[in-house]
Amino acid sequence: MNRKADEDAADIAAVREQFAFVARQGRDASVSEVLPEVLTMRLLAGESPVSVWREHRSMTLSALASEAGVSVAYLSEIETGKKSGSAAAMARLAQVLSVHVEQLATRVEG
Known part of the structure; x- marks a missing residue:
């Protein structure tokens, strides 16, 4: 050919x-689930994967924190990039959000 x-x-x-x-x-x-383009673009723009997936699942910050067994303040720090989140916390967040934990990987601010 x-x-x-x-x-x-x-x-x-x-x-x-x-x-x-x-x-x-x-x-x-x-x-893995295929995200709508608008959410994919948010991820590519550097938004927090936890925040994007949480909103995609129509969950509030407090609802996700409660279901994952973490504090709202800690989850907020993860979403804003101030903390990376412990492996255990990220695994619980991934489970509640029905995603692979690798899909929640994010950068932490310096």
């Missing part, structure tokens, strides 16, 4: 893979 045909075949394969990924959503707990 020529280069153009190879690129087209690769594009078609990528689209098919994405369709298969979306079809598995909800049936395979190991597959």
Whole structure:
């Protein structure tokens, strides 16, 4: 095949893979949820993943804190980047938000 045909075949394969990924959503707990574009853009702009996922789940700060067993003040510090959050706290937040803990990774302000 020529280069153009190879690129087209690769594009078609990528689209098919994405369709298969979306079809598995909800049936395979190991597959991450696809966020709406507006939320993805917020994450790319540097917003707190915990805050973005919390709002996506329509949860208040106090509701998430309560369900995850952390204080509102501590959760606020995590969302604002003042604290990174302990591994245990991040695992509980991820569980309540129904995401992988890696999806909540964020930078801490200096």
